[in-house]
Structures are given as C-alpha cells and as structure tokens.
Amino acid sequence: MRAAPHTLRITRPDDWHLHLRDGEPLRSVVAHSAAQFARAIIMPNLRPPVTTAQQALDYRQRILSAVPAGLRFEPLMTLYLTDELPPDEIGRAKAAGVLAAKLYPAGATTHSDAGVTDLRKIRKTLEAMQRAGMLLLVHGEVTGSDVDLFDREAVFIEQQLIPLRRDFPELKIVFEHITTRDAADYVQQADRFTAATITAHHLLYNRNAIFSMGLRPHYYCLPVLKRETHRLALVRAATSGSDRFFLGTDSAPHPAHLKEHATGCAGCYTAHAAIEMYAEAFDNAAALDRLEGFASFHGPDFYGLPRNTGSITLRRESWTPPQRFAFGQAELKPLRAGESLPWRLVPADGTTSLEVGGDEPAR
Numbered sequence: 001m002r003a004a005p006h007t008l009r010i011t012r013p014d015d016w017h018l019h020l021r022d023g024e025p026l027r028s029v030v031a032h033s034a035a036q037f038a039r040a041i042i043m044p045n046l047r048p049p050v051t052t053a054q055q056a057l058d059y060r061q062r063i064l065s066a067v068p069a070g071l072r073f074e075p076l077m078t079l080y081l082t083d084e085l086p087p088d089e090i091g092r093a094k095a096a097g098v099l100a101a102k103l104y105p106a107g108a109t110t111h112s113d114a115g116v117t118d119l120r121k122i123r124k125t126l127e128a129m130q131r132a133g134m135l136l137l138v139h140g141e142v143t144g145s146d147v148d149l150f151d152r153e154a155v156f157i158e159q160q161l162i163p164l165r166r167d168f169p170e171l172k173i174v175f176e177h178i179t180t181r182d183a184a185d186y187v188q189q190a191d192r193f194t195a196a197t198i199t200a201h202h203l204l205y206n207r208n209a210i211f212s213m214g215l216r217p218h219y220y221c222l223p224v225l226k227r228e229t230h231r232l233a234l235v236r237a238a239t240s241g242s243d244r245f246f247l248g249t250d251s252a253p254h255p256a257h258l259k260e261h262a263t264g265c266a267g268c269y270t271a272h273a274a275i276e277m278y279a280e281a282f283d284n285a286a287a288l289d290r291l292e293g294f295a296s297f298h299g300p301d302f303y304g305l306p307r308n309t310g311s312i313t314l315r316r317e318s319w320t321p322p323q324r325f326a327f328g329q330a331e332l333k334p335l336r337a338g339e340s341l342p343w344r345l346v347p348a349d350g351t352t353s354l355e356v357g358g359d360e361p362a363r
C-alpha cells in the first residue's frame, strides 16, 4: 500500500458557482475566494437582480475593486433570467463578456422571486443563447407545494430538464449544485452539452447534519442536503474522472442572525475553506489524484476557456476555521466554524489562509 501523501500540488482551481453579494458584505468575503481560486462564476441573484449587460459590467467592476491588493481574481459574469428579459439583451451580454445566464425557477431559492415562472415565456431568449453560445446555468428544482422538498430536483429533471434538453439540443447547460443520484445519473448519461457542478458540503454531509442534536441552520441550503445514498452517488460522480462534473462551491453568505432565525435563510458559507473541504472529500474516497481534473480542468474545458497556469499546494495539516467572520455590519458563521479540517491550503506568500479574512473583514 502506498503511503498517504502529505502535500498535494494542483493547477490553480476555479469556482464555477459562487455568491459574493454586494457592497460591504462583498468586501467582507471576496478575499476568501480570491485566495483559493483564479476565477469564479458569479451568481446574479442580487436585489435587484443582474439582468442587463451593463449591470453585469458594473457589478464586475465593484467585485474587482473589492479584491485586496496582491490577490488576482477574475470574476466571470452571469445574467439573471426573468420572464421579461428581452432576447436581444443576450447579444449585448455576449459582447460584454458575460458567459452565461442563470435560470432560477421563481420561488425556488434565495432571491429567486424575480425568476422565471414558465419556461415557455423565455423560449426566444433561450434560442438567442443557443445561437450566441451562451451557457444556461440552472437551479434545478420545481417549486410546487405539492412536491416534497426532497424530491424537487428529481421532479425537475423529468418535468423541465428533459424537455428543455430536447428543445435546445446545442445549448450548453450546467445543472448547478446537484444533490441527488438522479441528477448525477442524468448528467453522466447526457450528451456533451450537459454538465454539473457539485458543492463541497454536498460531498461531505447528508441531511442528518441539519438535525444532529438540535436544528442546525448553518447546514441549511437549497437544494437541501439529501440522504446518504445520494451523497455517495455525488462522491462517485465527482471522483469518477468524468469531465461532466466540476467544482462549484455555491458558497452563499448570509448574516448569522438571519440564518439563526424562525425562517432561516438558505445558503452555506464555505469560501473560507473550500478547496480544503473538497480535498477532504476526495481523500475520504481515496481519490486525491482526481481532484485536479474536477477542480481545475473540467470547468474551463466545458466553458471553452483556457485552463489556469499557476498552481496551489495543499498540506495535510489540521487547522480550525474561526467561529465567525465579519460580514458588513453583521457576522458570518462559516461551515466548520471551530471544527478541525485535515487539509490546509499553503498560501503562495507564506501566510496562512486563516489570516486572509481573519476575524475582521478583509480589505
């Protein structure tokens, strides 16, 4: 048997699904992602949502100005699809460098109230995207109160995704943050125009995490964590070597007081330790050799972008993320707060990743 490696060097990874928010909260969190990832696909679910090319360009500029000096980070922008989005905005967005548009079924998740109420209403926009080569990113859950929360992803595949795939065969679709064996199987068997992102928390946890010795709101996200058989299927997909699956943290910061609330917000914050959590999940599956493809190659290959050239190093060294970070005027409780992690990112400049951000907002 080979000895378990103590360090792991991989091509610098990207995050293909990230929420950075805006204003002061943005300035509090962006350094965490920039310390780990070269690029990230930035979700457009602000209030109001990012629905025009100009808004995407302005938001990109605000993100760049929030990146601390000395860190390089490229935000890759997306548009938020609504029933009213004019199809010709797609051409303007494409020309402005926007890579993708995001489908939030109305009511499916955080800040999705302006989302699409019926796919038939956006056919012309989807046609324009297919023509322009703009990717469609989907939050794949149906919303009806008649469908059990834990079945919403599987029902979405049958009711929405299969017809969508048939009607727009050459539209590149990323099924975002998949959480079920159904979704992993669907993507594995689909053609080369379909891929999926998988979060670190869905690789590490099943739904017991939300209910373990009391209700734990920091494990609540959408799509919600599923049962263990689904987690195992996600681990198999991520570590299979298949280029259909790639890294997307879905790190989704919310003020702690709104998560620890009678109607707590959905979203887990993982950007402070994302690559470390993925390394842990791949290590648990004895598949560390597959991490680089998943984290650094499959995403850019699917998006048609160049792979990164630099590298990062991870060390097997236990460390403990802090209990909280500042988040604008509020607090942010990260996943694994106060709990040890077995892998640690070795920062390029010799400081520790914990010092980026620290207990204070990173500026």
Ligand SMILES: NC(=O)N[C@@H](CC(=O)O)C(=O)O
Residues within 6 Å of the ligand: 019, 045, 109, 110, 111, 139, 220, 221, 222, 223, 250, 252, 253, 266, 267, 268
């Ligand atoms: N994942 C989440 O639970 N929340 C995300 C929205 C999303 O990605 O669905 C958020 O913006 O907070």
Ligand SMILES: [Zn+2]
Residues within 6 Å of the ligand: 109, 139, 176, 177, 222, 223
């Ligand atoms: Zn989502």
Ligand SMILES: [Zn+2]
Residues within 6 Å of the ligand: 017, 018, 019, 043, 250, 252
């Ligand atoms: Zn998300």
